[in-house]
Amino acid sequence: MTTLTIRNLDEHTTAQLRIQAARHCRSMEEEARTILRSALEARQPVAGGQGLGRRIHEHFAQLGGVELELPERSSSPNH
Numbered sequence: 001m002t003t004l005t006i007r008n009l010d011e012h013t014t015a016q017l018r019i020q021a022a023r024h025c026r027s028m029e030e031e032a033r034t035i036l037r038s039a040l041e042a043r044q045p046v047a048g049g050q051g052l053g054r055r056i057h058e059h060f061a062q063l064g065g066v067e068l069e070l071p072e073r074s075s076s077p078n079h
Contacts, residue, residue: 017031
């Protein structure tokens with residue numbers, strides 16, 4: 001494990017961290033670790049390489065789908 005010291009943290013931020021830690025029944029150190037972990041995980045690519053479209057599809061797949069009849073394609077872009 002690595003030790004990280006954060007200097008010059010303003011009093012307002014320290015107070016907010018203390019309050020949030022108390023709400024979650026954690027120490028300030030554990031709250032800071034949790035916040036850092038969450039912030040970094042939010043920036044990581046989705047596991048399994050799933051993009052937004054795939055995640056939306058999986059979320060709504062249980063509702064079923066609709067098959068649309070598509071018109072025939074023509075080779076001319078004007079028709």
